[in-house]
Amino acid sequence: MLRRLAGLAILVAAALCGAAAASGWPERLAGHGGPVKSVTLSADERQALTASFDYSVILWDLSNGQSHPSKRLIGHDAAVNDARFLPGDTTAVSVGDDGAVLLWDLADGAVLSRVDTGDDKMLSLAVSASGRHVAVASWDRSAHLFEVRNGALVPAGRLTGHRNNVNAVAFSPDAETVFTGSSDGVIRSFARRDGALLREVHVHGWGINVLKLMAGGKEIAFGATDGTVAVVDIASGEIAKQLARHERPVLALALSGDGGLLASGGGDGQIRVYDARAWELIERYENPYGPVWGMALTGDRAVAFYAGLDDHVNAWQIAPRKPFEPVESSFPRRFQVADTDDPGALQFARKCSVCHTLTPDDGNRAGPTLYGVFGRKVGSLPGYPYSQALLEADFTWTEKTISDLFDHGPDVVTPGTKMPIQRLKSVEERNALVRFLKQATAPQGGPSQAEKEKAK
Ligand code: HEC
Incomplete structure (x- = not known):
């Protein structure tokens, strides 16, 4: 050992x-x-x-x-x-x-x-x-x-x-x-x-x-x-x-x-x-x-x-x-919009990937990793320096709350957040993004490295 x-x-x-x-x-x-x-x-x-x-x-x-x-x-x-x-x-x-x-x-x-x-x-x-x-x-x-x-x-x-x-x-x-x-x-x-x-x-x-x-x-x-x-x-x-x-x-x-x-x-x-x-x-x-x-x-x-x-x-x-x-x-890997027909994956690549990853053990983008975000309480990923606004917010990320975040804008849903103002006005785009996030952030292939460490 x-x-x-x-x-x-x-x-x-x-x-x-x-x-x-x-x-x-x-x-x-x-x-x-x-x-x-x-x-x-x-x-x-x-x-x-x-x-x-x-x-x-x-x-x-x-x-x-x-x-x-x-x-x-x-x-x-x-x-x-x-x-x-x-x-x-x-x-x-x-x-x-x-x-x-x-x-x-x-x-x-x-x-x-x-x-x-x-x-x-x-x-x-x-x-x-x-x-x-x-x-x-x-x-x-x-x-x-x-x-x-x-x-x-x-x-x-x-x-x-x-x-x-x-x-x-x-x-x-x-x-x-x-x-x-x-x-x-x-x-x-x-x-x-x-x-x-x-x-x-x-x-x-x-x-x-x-x-x-x-x-x-x-x-x-x-x-x-x-x-x-x-x-x-x-x-x-x-x-x-x-x-x-x-x-x-x-x-x-x-x-x-x-x-x-x-x-x-x-x-x-x-x-x-x-x-x-x-x-x-x-x-x-x-x-x-x-x-x-x-x-x-x-x-x-x-x-x-x-x-x-x-x-x-x-x-x-x-x-x-x-x-x-x-x-x-x-650079080419990170910003290349994947060869995909999935409109949600495209939304993520264009609008989120510069600040968020989907993997459990990522480093420090501007925002926290979205791995396992569904069912997670707002502002609760250990080690990420959230704004006071997110630390104090009291709700859980679900398909509905993530969709609301980009329907009304982060400045309205979580006032005081340091996430930039960004809205997705089309309901189809929001649904596609949420559908993509749902599968891309789901814990896959067993527990993450961090979870394995914790379990020891
Ligand atoms: C320019 C950087 C940037 C972009 C682009 C961005 N975010 Fe964020 N995001 C952040 C930051 C910074 C935070 C932390 C906010 C805080 O602490 O106030 C955050 C927080 C979040 C949270 C809350 C996470 C938690 O643990 O509570 C979600 C969900 C989220 N972002 C989703 C998205 C999605 C989906 C997109 C694309 C449509 C996106 N973000 C685009 C920077 C960004």
Whole structure:
């Protein structure tokens, strides 16, 4: 028995730790239960933070060339879009689709401070060099400023005047100026102290998705919805360098810690890495599995970590150059709508599978596994971090209550839930979905692994 357990422990350990790449970096960070929106390295590059569609942030230990999820940060009520370390790497800030800004204690994974700004999505954030100031890009057409004081986030004003969503923010090295990139196509600068608009630094016309202030603080790189990647001279507002265009919107920009490399990633799956001084294209790579939402470059210029539809982050070895070889991906399997005539299976694949699995021993998607959901009391699966609303609800999931959930909407049936508002208006669609769930979630082939463990 003991030997069996030891064998199991080794298997589990092997599954949890990413294999080491030749360069001493892990090949992947695997542990999320949904697509990953951002990846960032700590200053010493011994840790990483990833933000995911599964509502969580993971803190990774990268020492020894491996990747262990060392903390899972649970607190957002929707997809998390960005997470950044504060200087010292003992605290971090994250933002998400729930419009919440969270300050985390990385030693114990606890929420130190939380500001709920409303329902508008927040796509990204920036931390000043001193760690005292945080700027957040919001879809309420503003950027929100905070001060970090005694372990708390203190609101410190809003930068307004944008004609559309704000997608990106950046601080000047002295944190006196904040730059914003907006869907209205303009890069603006603001005075951090009083929030006054200083000027429109550059008018591109197409929506600005991402910004990176270059080393020295005199130039700013941007990526736009029309695929443009360019570097702007801040003083003159002129384009200093036009880089290769993406065929789809640019979704990610990364700068290596020493400022010597800049990488762009796009909706076309392309990643391009440049020498940020000579402006030479160093490498180009295509992620065959879809868009690149987040990227981080290591200071030794060896590896680019990139995130997208996969529920893990991959490392692409830039130096020494590794030949192009598409990495194995869970994306096609997970999102492929099964070859089926069952309309309920199609509904599930399209509308539920990104957040729920049907198997007993799944990891952590945004929502709990639906295995055995019929006859289960609402909010009762052990180990899943339900909202207060579901914990307090008092009914059981049946064909009728699941059908009602999508007839009236989760916001009506379980007010306060963190499940997104979603309705299936057609009774045929609801019936097909319920029929499919009934057979797909029924305990099959004997008890689950968890049940077997319990029975021992
Ligand atoms: C974007 C993510 C997302 C999608 C898509 C989604 N859900 Fe959910 N679901 C959640 C979350 C998060 C919860 C937990 C809610 C809470 O704690 O308030 C949940 C909870 C549930 C529950 C309650 C489970 C329990 O243990 O009480 C059911 C049933 C459910 N979802 C069914 C569905 C079905 C069926 C679909 C597709 C039609 C679907 N969900 C689509 C995220 C999602």
